[in-house]
Amino acid sequence: MIVNKIKLTNFRNHKNLSLEFDYATTFIIGDNGAGKTNILEALHMISTSKSFRARYDSDVINYPAQFSTIKASIKTGEENKENYDLELQISRRSPAGDRDRFNHDELMYSSRPEIKDEIHTSTKKVKVNGVPKSIHGFTGIFKSVLFTPQNIDVITGSPAERRKYIDSVLFQIDKTYKRTHNNYTKALKQRNKLLEMIREERKGFDQLEYWENILEQSGSDIHKMRSDLLDFLDKKAKVYGKTLNSGYYEIEIKYKKSLITKERFSEYRNKEIAAKSTLIGPHKDDFVIEYNNYRLSDFGSRGQQRTVLVALKMCETDYIEEKTKETPVLLLDDIFSELDKKHREILINMVPKQQTVITSTELPVKNAFVINL
Amino acid sequence: MIVNKIKLTNFRNHKNLSLEFDYATTFIIGDNGAGKTNILEALHMISTSKSFRARYDSDVINYPAQFSTIKASIKTGEENKENYDLELQISRRSPAGDRDRFNHDELMYSSRPEIKDEIHTSTKKVKVNGVPKSIHGFTGIFKSVLFTPQNIDVITGSPAERRKYIDSVLFQIDKTYKRTHNNYTKALKQRNKLLEMIREERKGFDQLEYWENILEQSGSDIHKMRSDLLDFLDKKAKVYGKTLNSGYYEIEIKYKKSLITKERFSEYRNKEIAAKSTLIGPHKDDFVIEYNNYRLSDFGSRGQQRTVLVALKMCETDYIEEKTKETPVLLLDDIFSELDKKHREILINMVPKQQTVITSTELPVKNAFVINL
Structure with missing residues (x-):
């Protein structure tokens, strides 16, 4: 299983970002706040249809946009010959059609136990090769294993x-x-x-x-x-x-x-x-x-x-x-921090048996396929 | 408030370790597993009498020793002119005086809800300037703020x-x-x-x-x-x-x-x-x-x-x-991992207004006071 390309629209800090990945290992390098983890978040959402870090789906939508889209090209099957175009879109939805009735600050931080966070309502739509699907049918086509x-x-x-x-x-x-x-x-x-x-x-x-x-x-x-x-x-x-x-x-x-x-x-x-x-x-x-x-x-x-x-x-x-x-794609978020040099090298030598995407503030090896954010 | 020296006996991986700290900032540098965090753990125990990471006090005792001691020299008061020698000792104690009655593996991992972890019983003794004190009288003499x-x-x-x-x-x-x-x-x-x-x-x-x-x-x-x-x-x-x-x-x-x-x-x-x-x-x-x-x-x-x-x-x-x-001592465990260069520098420039002890796998600055583990 391989992810070739990903295209993000209004996803977190990425208003418009297209990336191609290496077939073996890709390093995403960037400063704090550049949006490295957000890319892994998007890849993982294409896999599971859920974010591993957002409390509400709508949190991933770049403010003030009304929707956010992730598109990915996947190769799978024997010798990775089958192509899939996956698309996931999240749209804001006003609660009960009337957003202004609510005191937003009150809703978000309320200590009143009876108030629900209705403000964060959103809808999620998915497509496989351009054809709308149920979330159930979408989830798991792209298989990934995430480490954060x-x-x-x-x-x-x-x-x-x-x-x-x-x-x-x-x-x-x-x-x-x-x-x-x-x-x-x-x-x-x-x-x-x-x-x-x-x-x-x-x-x-x-x-x-x-x-x-x-x-x-x-x-x-x-x-x-x-x-x-x-x-x-x-x-x-x-x-x-x-x-x-x-x-x-x-x-x-x-x-x-x-x-x-x-x-x-x-x-x-x-x-x-x-x-x-x-x-x-x-x-x-x-x-x-x-x-x-x-x-x-x-x-x-x-x-x-x-x-x-x-x-x-x-x-x-x-x-x-x-x-x-199917060999899932390995998504490794900042595994190198806290590790000494010896352990960094051992780990890098261990990963390349499947496609791997790794984020880091600094490049831990030479001659790697790198995306600089 | 300043910690001059610390002496660890059978504490975690340190069988016998004496360290002196700089009055401003000390970097403890070492590979994974060298025992960097253990030193901060000991300093923090001298401060609060509790470990921030051990489930049981007895976990800090280096196996197979029967006790573990932390000694620290503290300077406090106006212009740091008052000296305190603090000592904390943890000893293993057999439950009900008969350790062999128990199946240790069963006790440690039991899924039987009624079994308590009695095996981990230990006693804790503290001294201030050589005089035994209550835990209550000991806690807080050395003031510290910990970040992990x-x-x-x-x-x-x-x-x-x-x-x-x-x-x-x-x-x-x-x-x-x-x-x-x-x-x-x-x-x-x-x-x-x-x-x-x-x-x-x-x-x-x-x-x-x-x-x-x-x-x-x-x-x-x-x-x-x-x-x-x-x-x-x-x-x-x-x-x-x-x-x-x-x-x-x-x-x-x-x-x-x-x-x-x-x-x-x-x-x-x-x-x-x-x-x-x-x-x-x-x-x-x-x-x-x-x-x-x-x-x-x-x-x-x-x-x-x-x-x-x-x-x-x-x-x-x-x-x-x-x-x-009193200005507490700042204990920073591996704050630099996950941070890019710019943020590392900003943080290093911010800390030296009080005594600070920092662990790291690599030295993030030049001309620092360093303890290599």
């Missing part, structure tokens, strides 16, 4: 961040996973309501089994798919770990499943009623990254954490490739 | 992150604030319990007023102190904004108070009973940083966000100086 410094949360953040990460990978490659995940989440909500009712009104015990069966079924499906991914990442990370520093880095990824079985449900029943909440299952899963037998989150330096994260992103690329038979 | 890349959460994170930030500044300089904050939090908890009781059992209405009076009183005290801080930061940030780039950066900090009054309590009463939770008050406060009239969190580049964050840290230094008549 904020991703460090996967390592240092809460288990919820890690579950979000696993899910985001699996959502991309498996529509069944998404459906199963939705079923699980709905059943979980219902069972928690039931637990509350049981505690407060002492009735509803007879309905527990029904929800527990659904949770057990969908939960173990989720566990199976997550295990498959995490086993793959663990195996591959070990290989990358060796490349990173001639055997010094031993990376191990351990999946910490919160098992969901009839026995565990009986074991936790009383606690769950007291807590009015389901205490076991995939929504309590976590995984641990160890590095030379220590928890990377607690004992790794930030530079080490970043290096391992890039390795993880490359494993993710391999996983998507294995499952979809 | 993770602080970007103050800008891009949730309102809770920003409240935590404001509180951490005020806790440092005002013991009344801490007490008022505790009173507020306790009353809030009680009122939320009461709201739950009212919803479920339709009784307890008569007790609402009691808790609301406490919340109103302590809440408005909190608002007053937070306003004082945020007004100060806003005023100072405007000045630093100009230095940052000859008038280009217009920084504005807007405090978004969630007011707490009798009227608002009546207005929200029904919603609060339905939600079983108090919806107004300082625990819903937020502040917004604008930058050239845009929200920095949504429209600033990461480089811009980092630059403004450093400016914010310098305002914080000024605030502590104004309130305590």
